[in-house]
Amino acid sequence: MSTDITAVAVPVPMDRRRRWLWPADVPVSVLIAGMVLVVMAACALLPGLVAPQDPALINPTESLLRPGGAHLLGTDQLGRDVLSRVVHGAGTALSGPLIIATATIVLSLALSLVAGYFGGWVDAIVGRGVDLLYSLPPLIVAMVLVGVFGGGYWLAIGVLIVLNIPQNVRIMRAAVIERRGLPYIEAAETLGVSPLRIMVGHLLPNIAPVVAACFFLRFTYGIVDLSSLSFLGLGVPPGSSDWGRMLAENRVQIFENAWASIAPGVALVLTAVSANFVGDWLYEHFERKGRTR
Amino acid sequence: MDITGGLHVRGLNVTAGEPPAAVAIASGITFDVRPGEAIAIVGESGSGKSLTAKAVLDLLPGNLRAGGEIVYGDHDLGQLPARERRRLLGRELALVMQDPFTMLNPVERVGAQITEPLEDEHGRRLDRARRRQEAEQRLREVGITDPAVVERYPFELSGGMRQRVGIACAIAQRPHLLIADEPTTALDVTTPHEILELLGGLRRTRDMALVLITHDLRVAFSVCDRVYVMYAGSVVEAAPAGELSAAPRHPYSLGLLLADPPVDRRVERLVGILGSVPVPGGRPTGCPFAPRCTFAQPACVSALPELVEIAPGHATRCRRIDEIGDELARRRREQAASAVIAPADVAPAPLVAASGVRKVFAARGRHGLPTVALDGVDVHVGEGESVGLVGESGSGKTTLGRIFVGLEHASAGSVAIDGVEVAGRRLTRADREAVRRTVQMAFQDPYSSLNPARTVGATIAEAVRLAGNDADLERKVTALLERVGLPAHYARRRPAELSGGERQRVAIARSLARGPRLVVCDEVVSALDVSVQAQILNLLRDLREELGLAYLFITHDLAVVRQVTDRVYVLCRGEVVEEGPTARVLDDPLHEYTQRLVASVPGATEPVPLLEDLGLT
Numbered sequence: 001m002s003t004d005i006t007a008v009a010v011p012v013p014m015d016r017r018r019r020w021l022w023p024a025d026v027p028v029s030v031l032i033a034g035m036v037l038v039v040m041a042a043c044a045l046l047p048g049l050v051a052p053q054d055p056a057l058i059n060p061t062e063s064l065l066r067p068g069g070a071h072l073l074g075t076d077q078l079g080r081d082v083l084s085r086v087v088h089g090a091g092t093a094l095s096g097p098l099i100i101a102t103a104t105i106v107l108s109l110a111l112s113l114v115a116g117y118f119g120g121w122v123d124a125i126v127g128r129g130v131d132l133l134y135s136l137p138p139l140i141v142a143m144v145l146v147g148v149f150g151g152g153y154w155l156a157i158g159v160l161i162v163l164n165i166p167q168n169v170r171i172m173r174a175a176v177i178e179r180r181g182l183p184y185i186e187a188a189e190t191l192g193v194s195p196l197r198i199m200v201g202h203l204l205p206n207i208a209p210v211v212a213a214c215f216f217l218r219f220t221y222g223i224v225d226l227s228s229l230s231f232l233g234l235g236v237p238p239g240s241s242d243w244g245r246m247l248a249e250n251r252v253q254i255f256e257n258a259w260a261s262i263a264p265g266v267a268l269v270l271t272a273v274s275a276n277f278v279g280d281w282l283y284e285h286f287e288r289k290g291r292t293r
Numbered sequence: 294m295d296i297t298g299g300l301h302v303r304g305l306n307v308t309a310g311e312p313p314a315a316v317a318i319a320s321g322i323t324f325d326v327r328p329g330e331a332i333a334i335v336g337e338s339g340s341g342k343s344l345t346a347k348a349v350l351d352l353l354p355g356n357l358r359a360g361g362e363i364v365y366g367d368h369d370l371g372q373l374p375a376r377e378r379r380r381l382l383g384r385e386l387a388l389v390m391q392d393p394f395t396m397l398n399p400v401e402r403v404g405a406q407i408t409e410p411l412e413d414e415h416g417r418r419l420d421r422a423r424r425r426q427e428a429e430q431r432l433r434e435v436g437i438t439d440p441a442v443v444e445r446y447p448f449e450l451s452g453g454m455r456q457r458v459g460i461a462c463a464i465a466q467r468p469h470l471l472i473a474d475e476p477t478t479a480l481d482v483t484t485p486h487e488i489l490e491l492l493g494g495l496r497r498t499r500d501m502a503l504v505l506i507t508h509d510l511r512v513a514f515s516v517c518d519r520v521y522v523m524y525a526g527s528v529v530e531a532a533p534a535g536e537l538s539a540a541p542r543h544p545y546s547l548g549l550l551l552a553d554p555p556v557d558r559r560v561e562r563l564v565g566i567l568g569s570v571p572v573p574g575g576r577p578t579g580c581p582f583a584p585r586c587t588f589a590q591p592a593c594v595s596a597l598p599e600l601v602e603i604a605p606g607h608a609t610r611c612r613r614i615d616e617i618g619d620e621l622a623r624r625r626r627e628q629a630a631s632a633v634i635a636p637a638d639v640a641p642a643p644l645v646a647a648s649g650v651r652k653v654f655a656a657r658g659r660h661g662l663p664t665v666a667l668d669g670v671d672v673h674v675g676e677g678e679s680v681g682l683v684g685e686s687g688s689g690k691t692t693l694g695r696i697f698v699g700l701e702h703a704s705a706g707s708v709a710i711d712g713v714e715v716a717g718r719r720l721t722r723a724d725r726e727a728v729r730r731t732v733q734m735a736f737q738d739p740y741s742s743l744n745p746a747r748t749v750g751a752t753i754a755e756a757v758r759l760a761g762n763d764a765d766l767e768r769k770v771t772a773l774l775e776r777v778g779l780p781a782h783y784a785r786r787r788p789a790e791l792s793g794g795e796r797q798r799v800a801i802a803r804s805l806a807r808g809p810r811l812v813v814c815d816e817v818v819s820a821l822d823v824s825v826q827a828q829i830l831n832l833l834r835d836l837r838e839e840l841g842l843a844y845l846f847i848t849h850d851l852a853v854v855r856q857v858t859d860r861v862y863v864l865c866r867g868e869v870v871e872e873g874p875t876a877r878v879l880d881d882p883l884h885e886y887t888q889r890l891v892a893s894v895p896g897a898t899e900p901v902p903l904l905e906d907l908g909l910t
Binding site for chain 1: 698699700725726729733734736737738741742743744745746747755756759800803804806807
């Protein structure tokens, strides 16, 4: 009658670790989107290697050439090579949104963890502050401020960072609160784990999918927001090879060389859509992995 | 329609996914229900019992497919067009679901939900007065005599009332077969009994066939004539209820019977079943129970045995039954007659004590009233003592446990943890540390009590580190894992890779890491399958013996309380209504509420029938 019971080892599939590194079930769309992002990143990091010419080289004799020959995408009004300018534009197109997304997410995450974990008056203060910010439309405030105080690229980025906090706090705080009352958090409390460690060590890994999703969404919006600003002539200085700016400068010559305005537009859309695809898939993937049953 | 034939299921298969990679959830299920008969399909979680019922009703989720023969009356349901088959639902075949909190529409009045499908002789909707009258009558049939309930919304009713309304909805169109899927599992302690009596009564008065899906053999025996025991997707034994209880003819059935803790006495050791239920897709070839079976032989693993009739109406899927049948019966008799173990009679020094504790939760919303969870409760637990805290949900038992570990703070009264007063004052860091060293908690739900993002090793190591000794971390984690019966390599696993019982072992190991003298066990076994529950209860008893632990055992299950506690407090609406040695309180309850609790355990009053009683020897 007294046979003791010890747990029997259940074999775990051995390929679990490998699959984490390279998941076998990546859909083709995500694979393509990922490759687009890699290409864009290469352009941003080493434009000199990819671009056939100097993007700022003005050559009035070759202005408004149609695609072909030495200029794969033709030239603009000043005779600058469109392809080279698109390649060089990747730098500002990616770095700005990256900064915005990273900074916004870090700030929002800190606020969400503190507000969601402690609750009470801390939550109330953060909540009302966020509500206040929510009432300001980011792009319009950025336009006004940059317009009034002069074309500060960094001012635009700063405004977009701060004004994008509310949406992220709403989402991430809800995710924190959802897990805050779960027994594993309470167990950590009864063991005497410090609040900071609970927030960073226990809550953060469990809301990581949400954070990743927010990051990519912010990144996508950042691309569009910043390009909108430079399209309107705000933000980046004139002459720089920014996609939004190129769209604005070259749309007048759309009948001479349509590619000069189509190419930066396509690059914009491709990058934004690809980031969205990858972000969406990452969220789903981690969410599935993190599920306990 | 001719329904004299009842329901006959032959070789029913349920599979998930598309053919090449299809995973069998249930295979070769065969059972019969004659009109007016009650059968039970009993199995642990993952046995495929609920999906079998859903397959019969054509309610399978989209990614599952059913095959096989389902004959109802003179219809082969599989051949019937979907429209016709749907017409049978409610009229001929009806379903009562498990969760009374989600099966009713929260924004519709009870009366409307019951009368929704009703039509008059011409197939038209009933008029207002008739609907009201019908609704009241249907509610009376399920034991709700207050006509005002018709006008209520589901959230205004208790769980038991909702389950009654659910049954009223199911039988509104006078079906001839009612399938009840775990109808009592989500209910509070005292209500399952009433619901089972209601179902049994309806079956007799309506001559309605009943299929009861349950994990609890006691529930099955109390209502049903015949029981089908399912394991890992197949029926392993089918027998008349009395015969199964007295003389199980499959090792798994015996295991289930032995693992179920008796409510009427304390046994020396519960007999769990080794390991845990295999998941669909990971099931062994051959007899699915072979890896956990103490009688298994190499031949058992080679092929799935057939379901063989060994006596009229009694079939088993065990190929060795001729050799081991007598041994199974002997073990069953042995347990039924096993000695009563008297708990130690000691009066140890108090370790934690609550006196006059009140806990009031602030009102929710502007118009809500504050909730009094505890109202002047005196509870104390001595050094090395195991104390039960019994009551229905809402009785305040969990709140009290949480106050002891510092997750809640008492509104009034005194709570002393090893001499440290923790109520009504700000605690210093040293006080909090002292409390944590003394009391730790193990939680109910094994699925959410472990951080899914951390490995088991990291979870336990963190707790060990907080106890203040960083040296030799790995060895200490291994020692804790082994103490709760898990191999050392489990430290690398994540909770998602563990079964419910294994997770609960890890949670217990974590609570032991700080070397507490009292562990508050909040319903630690209530989410587990019965075979695993027995393992955990044994583990808790062993730990107590080895470490001299004290327990505050919070539970609604009187059989569990009987097995692990010396003394028990009965809580009702925030007040202690009775306390005393466990055996005395359960055998001879003084307070009316305790008497109701004790009486509500299914089959508590009926002793295990012996073979002689059935005239089978």
